[in-house]
Amino acid sequence: MDYVAERWQQIAFASWQHFSLVAQCVILATVIAVALAMVCYRSERLREFANGLTAVGLTIPSFALIGLLITPLGFGVLPAVVVLTFYAILPILRNAVVGLSSVPSALVESARGIGMSRTATFFRVELPMAWPVILTGMRISSQMVMGVAAIAAYVLGPGLGGLIFSGLSRQGGANALASVVTAVIGVIVVAMILDAILALIGRLTISRGLRV
Amino acid sequence: MSSQASAEGQQNGQGAGQEVTGVPILLDGVTKQYGSKSAPAVDHLTLEIPAGSTVMFVGPSGCGKTTTMKMINRLIEPTEGSIVIDGEDVTTMNGDELRRRMGYVIQAGGLFPHMTVAANIGMVPKMLGWDKQRIASRVDELLELVSLDPGQYRDRYPKQLSGGQQQRVGVARALAADPPVLLMDEPFGAVDPITRQRLQEEMISIQQELKKTIVIVTHDIDEAVKLGDWVVVFDEGAHIQQYDSPERILSDPANDFVADFVGRGAGLKTLGLARVHEVPRMEAVVVTPEQTPAEALRQAEESGHGHVLVLDKQQRPIAWPSVEQLRRAEKLPHIHEENLPVVGTGATLEDALDTMLVSRAGAALVVGARGRFEGVVDLDTVMETLRDRRAGENQPKAPVGTNDEDITLERSPETGEITIVPSGGGAR
Ligand SMILES: Nc1ncnc2c1ncn2[C@@H]1O[C@H](COP(=O)(O)OP(=O)(O)OP(=O)(O)O)[C@@H](O)[C@H]1O
Ligand SMILES: [Mg+2]
Numbered sequence: 028m029d030y031v032a033e034r035w036q037q038i039a040f041a042s043w044q045h046f047s048l049v050a051q052c053v054i055l056a057t058v059i060a061v062a063l064a065m066v067c068y069r070s071e072r073l074r075e076f077a078n079g080l081t082a083v084g085l086t087i088p089s090f091a092l093i094g095l096l097i098t099p100l101g102f103g104v105l106p107a108v109v110v111l112t113f114y115a116i117l118p119i120l121r122n123a124v125v126g127l128s129s130v131p132s133a134l135v136e137s138a139r140g141i142g143m144s145r146t147a148t149f150f151r152v153e154l155p156m157a158w159p160v161i162l163t164g165m166r167i168s169s170q171m172v173m174g175v176a177a178i179a180a181y182v183l184g185p186g187l188g189g190l191i192f193s194g195l196s197r198q199g200g201a202n203a204l205a206s207v208v209t210a211v212i213g214v215i216v217v218a219m220i221l222d223a224i225l226a227l228i229g230r231l232t233i234s235r236g237l238r239v
Numbered sequence: 240m241s242s243q244a245s246a247e248g249q250q251n252g253q254g255a256g257q258e259v260t261g262v263p264i265l266l267d268g269v270t271k272q273y274g275s276k277s278a279p280a281v282d283h284l285t286l287e288i289p290a291g292s293t294v295m296f297v298g299p300s301g302c303g304k305t306t307t308m309k310m311i312n313r314l315i316e317p318t319e320g321s322i323v324i325d326g327e328d329v330t331t332m333n334g335d336e337l338r339r340r341m342g343y344v345i346q347a348g349g350l351f352p353h354m355t356v357a358a359n360i361g362m363v364p365k366m367l368g369w370d371k372q373r374i375a376s377r378v379d380e381l382l383e384l385v386s387l388d389p390g391q392y393r394d395r396y397p398k399q400l401s402g403g404q405q406q407r408v409g410v411a412r413a414l415a416a417d418p419p420v421l422l423m424d425e426p427f428g429a430v431d432p433i434t435r436q437r438l439q440e441e442m443i444s445i446q447q448e449l450k451k452t453i454v455i456v457t458h459d460i461d462e463a464v465k466l467g468d469w470v471v472v473f474d475e476g477a478h479i480q481q482y483d484s485p486e487r488i489l490s491d492p493a494n495d496f497v498a499d500f501v502g503r504g505a506g507l508k509t510l511g512l513a514r515v516h517e518v519p520r521m522e523a524v525v526v527t528p529e530q531t532p533a534e535a536l537r538q539a540e541e542s543g544h545g546h547v548l549v550l551d552k553q554q555r556p557i558a559w560p561s562v563e564q565l566r567r568a569e570k571l572p573h574i575h576e577e578n579l580p581v582v583g584t585g586a587t588l589e590d591a592l593d594t595m596l597v598s599r600a601g602a603a604l605v606v607g608a609r610g611r612f613e614g615v616v617d618l619d620t621v622m623e624t625l626r627d628r629r630a631g632e633n634q635p636k637a638p639v640g641t642n643d644e645d646i647t648l649e650r651s652p653e654t655g656e657i658t659i660v661p662s663g664g665g666a667r
Contacts, residue, residue, distance in 0.1 A: 137349030140314055140422075141363050141412065142339030155353045234353035236396030 030205040038190070038209060045186030046217045049176050052108055053169045056115030061161065063116075064123035065149065074124055081121040089114065089175045093182055107176070107184030114175050115168040122164030126157030159233050166225050173218040177210070187213045259291030261452030262325035262419040264311060265657070267648065269320035271306050280306045281477040283320070285646065287638040287657050290325075293446060293453040294638075295463035297500070298473030298480075304456045307477050308422050311454065312341045324420065339363055342421040342451075347429040348409025350397040356382070356408050357393045363416045381411040384448075386441060403434035410442070414449075421453045427462065439466060440585070460501055464489060465511055465587075471640060472497050482640035485512055486628060509628065510589040515582055518591070518624045520605055520614025523548040528557060532568045539565070546600050554611040556581060556604050581606055584613065588621055595621075 031038065067073035089110060096106040130153045138148040180188025187210040194206030265288070271281040281303045288294050296304040309315040311322060313334045321330045329337050350359050360381055361374040369377070379389040385407040397405055406426060413421055426442075427435040443466065446453060457463055463470045464485035472480045472488065474496055481493040489505040489512075492498040501508075524544045526535045528551070535547045539562050549557040549571055556579055558572040580598030582591045584607050594603045595618060602617035639648070639657050647660045 133345060133347070133349050134351065136314065137343065137345050137409075138351070140312065140338060140343035140345065140349070142335050142337075142341075142366060143362075144335045147366075152351055152353075234396075236351075236353045236355065236398060 030202050031209055038187075038213060041185075041187045041190060041210075042213045042217055045173075045176055045188075045214065046221060048104075048107065048111065048179075048184070048186050049169055049172050049217070050221060052111035052172060052176075053115050053119075053165055055108075056112045056168060057119055057161070057165055059112070060116045060119035060164070061123050061154070063120055064127055068124050068127040074128060077120055077124050081117045084113070084117045089178055090181070093179060097182060102183045104184060106182045107179035110179060111172050111176055115172045118167040118171065119161060119164040122160045122167075123157060126160030127153055129160075130156045155234060156237070159229070159237060162225065162229050162233070166222055169221050169225065170218055173214055173221075177214055187217070259450045260417070260419055261291040261450060263290040264288040264420065264452060264454075265323040265648075266307070266311070267321045267323060268644070269307075269310060269317045269322065271303070271310060271315060272318045279318070279476055281310070281317075283642050283644045284477050284479070285642070285648070285659075286471065286479070286482070286640045288452060288454060289469075289638050290452055291450040292468040293455065293466055295467035295470045296454065296456045296473060297458060297460055297463045297470060298477075299475075299500075300458065302473045302475050303477035304458075304473060305424055307473075308424055308454055308456050311420075312338045312343060312422055314338070314343075339366060339416065340418050340420070342410075342413030342415075342418045344406075344409045344413045344421070344423040344426045346425045347402065348397070348405040348407075348412075350405055350408055350412070352397050355394050355396055356387075356400070359397070359408060360412045360415050362412065367416055377415060378411075381414055382408075384414070384445060385411045387411075401434075402430045403438060406430060406438060407441075410445075419452060421451045423453065423455045425456055425458070428457075435462075442466060444585070461508065461511065464508060469638060472500055476642075478642050479640045483637045487637075507589075509625065510592060511587045513588045513624055513628055514584070515586045515588065515591050515605055515616065516584040518588070518616045518620050520616060521620065523604075523612075523615045525550055525612075526571065527551075528571050528573045530571060532565045532571060535560075535571060536562065536565050548604070548612065550612055551575070553609065555609075556606070556612050559600060559604065561599065580604060581610075582616075583607075588625065591616060591621060592618075 063077065067077045092113070093106060093110050096109060100106040100109065134152060134156070135148060138152045139145075143151065176184070176186050177188035177191055180186060180192050183189075190206050190210035190213075194203045194210065197203040197206075266284055266286040269281060269284045269286075270279050272279045284307060286307075296307060298304055306315055310317045311324075313322070313329070317330065321328050323329070350356075351362075354362075357375070357378045360378045364374045364377060378393065382389040382392060387404060387407055392400070392404070392408075397408070400408065406429070409426070410423075413423075427438050430438065439462065455463075455466060467485055469482065470485055470488050471482045474480050480500075481488060481497045483491075483493075486509060488497065489501060489508050492501055492505075498505075524535070524539050524542055524547045526538065526547055526549055528549055535549075539545070539547050544562075546559055546561050547565060548559050551557050555575070557574070558576040559579060560568065560572070580594045580600065580603045582594050582603045582605055584605060591603055595601060595616075602615050605613045605616055607613045639659055641659060643659075643661075645661060648657055649660050650657050
């Protein structure tokens with residue numbers, strides 16, 4: 028416990044960085060995934076393509092992907108963001124496609140029938156209806172990407188991963204175990220906080236009409 | 240292929256009197272072909288829909304009713320032909336703008352579940368840029384029109400409403416921007432028979448007030464003859480089998496197809512068309528509860544009636560005792576008797592006959608607004624009204640409807656009436 032007390036500031040800073048990296052990547056991923064879903068959801072073939080992409084993408088080991096990105100992108104924040112966003116996109120994309128394509132066609136028809144344009148129909152009817160499912164995708168993504176973010180420290184990305192790697196590299200040395208344990212607990216706490224925030228966003232943004 | 244014509248000023252709707260707010264619609268040689276190889280879903284349809292009238296599309300499943308309706312607001316684009324609304328060819332205008340000028344109701348209302356009732360109804364006015372105040376008061380006005388209490392229902396979500404209430408809100412939403420045209424695709428298909436009956440009655444009274452041009456798709460011939468000023472019976476490919484008044488569809492089907500579609504009991508169905516207010520009413524001997532049975536008896540004998548009607552101060556019927564009952568009575572009844580044979584002025588003759596046949600007097604009491612007594616109808620007067628209707632001579636000419644390709648439409652400059660001229664100048 029002395030370990031934590033001594034480095035409190037460093038841990039807090041790393042936790043904040045970790046949180047902020049994941050949160051920003053999930054937001055970026057949401058925008059990209061919804062845009063992709065918007066293109067795909069209406070065509071059977073593109074829907075299948077999107078689902079295939081998600082399934083294959085999730086099987087790529089994150090460590091390998093990070094390693095591969097060092098050559099084109101070098102070390103630092105950029106490869107970390109790219110990898111995290113890539114993984115975050117997958118569950119959100121799958122959920123967004125499911126959510127958008129399960130909006131009843133009668134609703135879309137009645138929106139068009141009262142004179143809403145294609146764009147207005149998408150943003151005011153289809154997207155709000157699919158939003159709860161998309162938000163669930165965001166929660167899954169953020170949990171998944173928490174762990175990936177720790178591994179991103181390998182390319183000197185920000186966050187709690189640094190503590191884990193430095194601990195592991197000094198195995199048996201002073202504070203090595205404490206460093207790893209602290210970082211792991213830190214990741215879990217940060218994950219719970221982010222999940223709680225997303226749940227709160229859900230309460231605030233999902234229409235009561237969809238919950239009753 | 241044919242001239243564009245408009246039928247403005249032609250008002251074929253029954254029960255004229257109110258100001259017509261609807262506009263005429265003309266489908267001019269309209270075809271819809273979904274695939275290049277398949278037979279057309281709608282085949283060279285020319286159909287006139289007069290301003291302010293209710294036109295019902297009926298026919299077997301897959302005959303092209305929905306396709307035809309959706310081409311009017313261009314949710315489906317015609318392959319060929321043009322749609323003329325109020326004299327304006329709308330085939331090439333912006334579809335979204337066109338649809339904002341038309342109400343559209345689908346089965347079960349098609350309400351947006353994530354929006355409140357008020358937001359659903361206010362959607363079109365919002366798109367048209369109305370201010371908040373105006374939208375709010377319009378929403379309340381419409382909720383009242385469809386018999387929902389604004390205070391209670393305005394802020395509810397669709398899931399918190401019954402099927403019939405959702406359907407009412409769907410109608411209110413369609414009427415929000417006061418469009419001259421209302422299109423409804425099987426609007427009452429998803430509710431139970433009793434609710435359907437009520438919604439139909441409401442639709443009739445709303446239409447009597449608003450006089451829109453309404454097109455309703457249904458596969459229920461009873462609903463078609465009940466709600467329509469005109470009924471189109473379609474076969475496969477939207478081929479018109481008959482386009483006529485409900486009376487003539489029932490009493491004079493154009494061919495076996497229509498006769499089969501109408502089914503048995505067509506004569507009885509005409510009872511559902513006529514309403515009590517069309518039947519001449521007879522007087523009754525009227526007394527107040529304060530009078531004595533002896534006085535009532537004397538009045539009855541003077542006028543030769545077998546029954547005496549007791550009315551309260553608001554002119555509402557209390558009881559309708561016969562002369563024999565009066566002889567035995569000590570005083571006249573003060574308490575409203577249940578099961579009096581009472582019918583409203585808007586009730587159908589079917590309802591009226593039903594009431595009469597179980598009434599001891601063999602007649603029914605007609606009541607108007609707030610239950611006020613208006614007169615008596617009996618079997619003879621009802622039969623007479625029916626005979627007059629069956630004759631049907633003073634009915635207006637049916638609007639134009641054909642699938643013939645080789646025609647030209649001509650519009651009379653004076654009356655606006657549209658007539659068909661076979662092209663080739665009578666060579667056929
Ligand atoms: N989007 C479409 N693509 C291909 N064919 C279609 C499409 N929509 C309708 N059809 C075909 O066009 C014909 C007419 O369909 P439509 O929906 O207009 O029938 P309907 O009279 O409304 O039938 P119902 O009473 O069952 O609703 C049918 O044969 C149908 O299979
Ligand atoms: Mg249909």
